[in-house]
Every structure is written in C-alpha cells, then in structure tokens.
Amino acid sequence: MIVLRADKVTRRFGGTLALDAVDFDVHSGAVNVLIGENGAGKSTLMRIFAGVDRPTEGRLLLDGEPVTFASVRDAARQGIGIVHQELNLCPNLTVAENIFLTRSDGLYIDRANEIERARKLLERIGPSIDPAAPVSSLRIGQQQIVEIARALAEDVRVLILDEPTSALSAAEVDVLFAVIDELRSKGTAIIYISHRLEELMRIGDHITILRDGRRVAYAPVAEASVAWIIDNMLGKTGQIERERTSGSDGGEAVLTLRDVDVPAAQGSPRIDIAALDVRAGEVTALYGLLGAGRSELMELVCGLRTGPGKIALKGRDLVGLSVAERVECGVLLVPEDRQRDGLFQNLGVGPNMSLANLTDLSSFGVVSDAKEASAVESMIERLNVKAHSHANPILNLSGGNQQKAVIGRCLMPGPAAILLDEPSRGVDIGARAEIFSTIQSLADEGIAVLFATSDLGEALGASDRIVVMANGRITGDFRAAETDEPALVRAANQSQPDIVGTA
C-alpha cells in the first residue's frame, strides 16, 4: 500500500533545477530505497517530505489525499520522521533530554520517567548507551543511534533515514537493520538513503534512482542488481573501486608507535598499542568497529590528544610537539567530521586548500596570489575537484568535492605521512573511487598512508595492509591480498590482545 507519494514534484533554487517532476511512491511495510550521486536531489526530496522545504510545483499525497507540510513539526504530527545525515543533537544535553527535546509536554519534566522511557527506546537499538550521559561523551556512531531513537520516540508512519549507516560499524548496522525489520513488520514505511550498495540490496524492498534531479529508474529489489544500480546512477557503466593491485610490501617505517598506553577517557577506550609501524609506499587500512579507538589513535599521532608512549616520524620524536609542529614535521590528519573539523565555511575553495602550506606560498608574510593560485590549481587538477573557481564558497561543493579539498589541503605541504579518518564518509560513489585512487597513488609516491574505516569492502579493496583494532588494541595485522572478510571480522571482535594475521 502506498502511504506517501510525491506527484511530479519540482523544486527550483533560483536558476537551478534541483528536482524535475519527480514521482516517488513510499510503500508502507517496506524499505523504500532512494539512491543517487550527491547533488542528484535526494536530500531536497527528503527535505520536502519532512516539511523542511516545499515544492515549487507538484504535490504530496498522504493516504491519497493532497497534503502540505507547513513545518517539520507539522510533518511530524502527521507521522513523518526524519534522521538527517548530519547530526542534529545538542551535545550539552543528555541522551534522554535530546530524545524528548521536542516532545516534552507541559512545563514540568519528569526526569526519571524520561530516562526510563529513553532506556526502553534504546534497549532495542543501543543498549550500551546510557540515557543519562551527555551526548558530547558519545562517539559519532552512538550519536547517530540516539538520533534514530529520537525519531522512533514518536509514532512514525514514514521514517526517513538519510545515510544512517555512514558512521556505523558493521555490528551496529546489523542492529539497525534488525530495528528496521521490526518497524517494517509493524507496517512502517521506511525511506532509506545510502551510498552503500550491498546494504541496499540487503535491506531494501523498492529501489528508486535519482540522477540530476530526475527519477531515472525504479525496480523492486528482487529485480535489481548492483550493476544495474550503478549504471543508472552514474549514467554510464562505472566501477565502484579500483582494486589495489600494484601495492608494494612496504618500505621504510615512516611512522612508528611504541608502548603507547593512554588511559580511557570519557567516551573513548584505553589505547594500548605495543608497536605499530606505518610504512612508506604502502596503504594501510585501520579497520575496526565503532569505538575500537581508531579515531583516538589518529588524534594521538597528530597531537590532538597526548599520552604516554613513543611516537616518531622518520626517527624524529613527535611526543611533546604541538599539532602545528607535527604538521611542519609532515604528519597531517584528514578528520572524520568534515563539517566540524575540516572545512572553513567562511573561506573559498582556494584558501581552504592552501592554508596548511601558506608559509611556502608567501614571501615576508605576504601571500603571493600567483603562487597560491597555481598551487591550488594544480591540486584541484590532481584531485579532480569540481569547483567553478577558487573563490567559490566551499559549501557550494558536493560532499565528495569538499572531502577532496580537505585532502588537497593536507597534501599541499608535501607530507611524509597522511592519516585519513573515514575518508569516504558522506561521499558519493564516484568521488569515493577517486579518493581511494588518490590514496593509492600517494602511497606509490612514497608517502606513508593510514586510513581508518569501518567498511570491510574499503579495507580489503583499497589497501595493501590491514591493521585491525578492537577495544583500543591492535588485534590483527594482515596483508590485504592474503586475507578475507571473516578473518577481519573475527579480529575486530576479538577481546584478547593476541595479534593474529599474516603480516
């Protein structure tokens, strides 16, 4: 049964046509997958469904009746809930307070009752999350689960999940899918947006593909295939990811960690690493479930966190150096949360990319326009960043191109080691393939590359070597060519610190 329907919905922003007479049926008791590259119009359509935005032309039908949503609250009252791709939580409030933020009735808040209700909601999807803990103490994946719990707190008929798994580990994806199954069996309509094709094939019932603001294809999942999706989405036959074939066995150990033992802090595990070498000429994937300590390890290396242990870059001791001094030594981090830690929304593409290398692009403290422009231009070309001009505001770029700009910034100073934390987060398939091919060519140029991922396919497909972390320890060290998914999953779920693997 169709509960919600978009009927020839068009949305214009100035001269740009974001949606062009799109039809989209939302079946109840089913997972309705919406897929398309960044900029295809998925988010715009969802914003219209959720009452954030209104169509320029066309209409929405709820249970066959034309309907308009005046606001997000209005849409929510009529049973439409949305979990946005970017987190929308108040970090200073507790989990329970966030869940009931817009739903508290009256003046008096029964704290104990709210916490109890939050605990019940979380029981199904995130039993390890303490409803009384402040959201700021949770990792991103846990925060995402809180977002979902918030949407579930209201009786939703249509639940929109915009890339809900982009920050989740495999175990949490399983949990989420179990929740989705349960909601589906109760008759809830789920709209599911994701870039991860295997997931879509696994959880979806109906697939609709958008491209350039138009609906280009629809099929029940039973009749769809990954190749068919890619063809329609890209408009051409595209390859998801180039398999890493040319990888070396690694050269000199560029980045070395010895006896790192940092006590657990709020929301992050104890990091206990006896020895880890990241070698030149080798792409090393750092695989692990959420909360394994991947981000924390990277933050230790780049100096955002400090703690006991030896960290050295090409034999030079990094301990005690500030973040800026480590950048000068040649170790840079591409952060996981691009909006929060990566982008300068007030600056154009050019200044965003040149910042880490500004000293070299200036003389006597004055930035040389010519030097800066040519450095930015060549980096834009190298990474295939799609931007009209250097002065273009960075936010006008798609997620993938924003990510390329951040990577470009980190490459400008010519680093010895580059750390990338979930480099494909919120990035469309085309850009993702380009980013990983860039990562591989960096290794071929002799840079030590370490990227963190919770995606098995990425770990296996794009790296030479896979280091697995669990509970802040290294539990596996493999040659990518000589291992497989089960081995990695086993290592990632291992609680003992015994290192397994082939390397």
Added chain:
Amino acid sequence: MTAELAKGASKSSIALRLAIKLRALIALFVVFVFFSIMAPNFLTVASLLIMAKHIAIIAILGIGMSFVILSGGIDLSVGSIVGLAGMVAGALILNGLTLAPLGIVIYPSIPVVVLMVLAVGAAIGWFNGTLVTRFGVAPFIATLGMLYIARGAALLMSDGATFPNLVGSAELGNQGFAFLGTGRIFGIPFPILLLIVIGGIAAFAAARTTFGRRVYAVGGNERAALLSGVRVGRVKTWVYVISGACAALVGLIVASDLVAAHPASGETFELSAIAAVVLGGASLAGGRGTIAGTIIGACVIGTLGDGMVMMGVSEFWQMVIKGAVIVAAVVLDQLQVRLGGGERS
C-alpha cells in the same frame, strides 16, 4: 512569460542583495545627506574636520577590534585601555619616570612616551590573549575583567584626578604632545592621517598576509585551523595585542587633543568600536568581515553622533537611535545570510 517573470524577480533580488551587501555605504550616504539638510552647520569645513577626528578615533579602535572579532573573540577592554593609556602618557610627561634604585627621574621625549604607551597597550592585549589562549577564559569574561582592571589602574594613577596641561617643557625636552591630536600636515588633522595609514596597513594585513588569512581561518573553524598547522594560540594572542595597541594609540590621541589626561576618558568606547565592526558587515561569530567595512561602519557611527549633536537631539534620544541603528544592521546581516544560504541541493 514565466521566464520573463523569473528574470524580473531575479533582477530585483540581485538588487536587494546588492543593497544589503552595501548597506553600510548606503546608510552612510543616507545619514550624511540627512544631516546636510537638517543640521545647518553640518556641511562646514570646521565641523567636518571635527567629525573626521571622531571617526578616526572610532575607526582605529574598530580596526583593532576587527582582528579580534574576525578571530572569533571580542575585546571589551579597549575603552579602559584608552583611559589608562592617556593617564600613562600624562604621568610620563608631568612626573617623568622614577628610577628608584638610582634615585633619579627621567623625562622621556614625546616619541619615547608614545612608544612606551603603545607598549603598555600591547602588553595589556598580550595579557588578554594569554588569559584566553593559555587559561581558556572566554574572551568576553577575560576582557570584561580587564575593562575593570585597566579602568581602576587609570583612576589609581592620579587618585581619580585629571593630569592637566600636558604641554611639557623646553628644558625637559618633552614638548609637542599636542601634535598627535591637534597637529596638521598639509591641513589635514594628524589623527585622520593616522587612520589612513593604519587602515591601509590593516586592510592589507587582513586581506593579503599569512597572518590575516590565519585570523580568518581561526575565526571560521578553530579546530580545522589547528589541524592545518595554524598556531591558533599565537594568532589569537596577536589579535588582542593589536587591539590593545590600537586602543593605546586612541588614548594618546584623545589625551593629546585635550592636552590633558582624564582617567574616565574612553568609557563605552568599546561599544562604539564593536558597533562599527558589526555595521561594517562582520559576524560576531568570527571569520567574516573586512577592515574597509569597519571604517565605513565607524563613519556611520561618527556621522550619526555628531549630526545629532548639531541638530540638538537630546543625549537620551541619541542613545536610542544609535542602538536602533546597530540592531538594524545585525538584522540586515542575518537577512543577507539567509538570502545567501538559500541555495542547496
């Protein structure tokens, strides 16, 4: 037909956007024309020169403040630094510098006095910056504390009295203090020349130097700046040093203009400076704004103030109107953000 309509709509919206973008200039024009008609003595050389001096004072404070606000901070202490700087200059000219162990008193020449006072302002700014960066005190609180400390220090220097008649004497070799505020070169008052020079340097520094770029970066996203190798603490300390030095310069100009130093001088100047920066289009959240905008903002505030005085508007009404103009500027700023942010896919 629809295409034509859309074209018309986009044309008017472009005009609207341009008007909002150039709001400070338009406001300046409107205010200027209004007072030219309404205040009889407004368009005379004498009153325009006085007004330009007032503008220079607000603008120089505003320039220092611009760097602080661009970095995402705020400096509430500048008004008090103005007062303290004047008092330090007055004490140096009248009482000299006592070197206790040697038992002698030296009277520095005026250029040395100026340098010493600027150093005092910069040192206070450095202290502000250290509180913010080393001790993690919120800029609002750190500089609010300094607002009281510096004002108190100014009052302590003379027990609340004014240092009068700062002309110096020939035998001590410290004459000429009055030139800073009242002197002219080619008929142009010296404070205005100072504004032109400082404004030029500051605009260049903000737009073209690595320092300026880093200030914008820190104000735009401090964590991203940190990860890009920017020495965030150093940049943030320097903006307060600049602001403190600018405030000390204004203190010198004010004291020199009156040839006397009054410990209460500069009270509420910080608000005029912040207003000039905001009117000029800067965002209090940091990362957005220009030096030219601040100077135009200072022109609006200065013209408005002097014009109303000439029209005989009561002091109380002046406050109400100034406040309304500042609020209107911020409302327009938000409108611009909203118009600019309407395009998303």
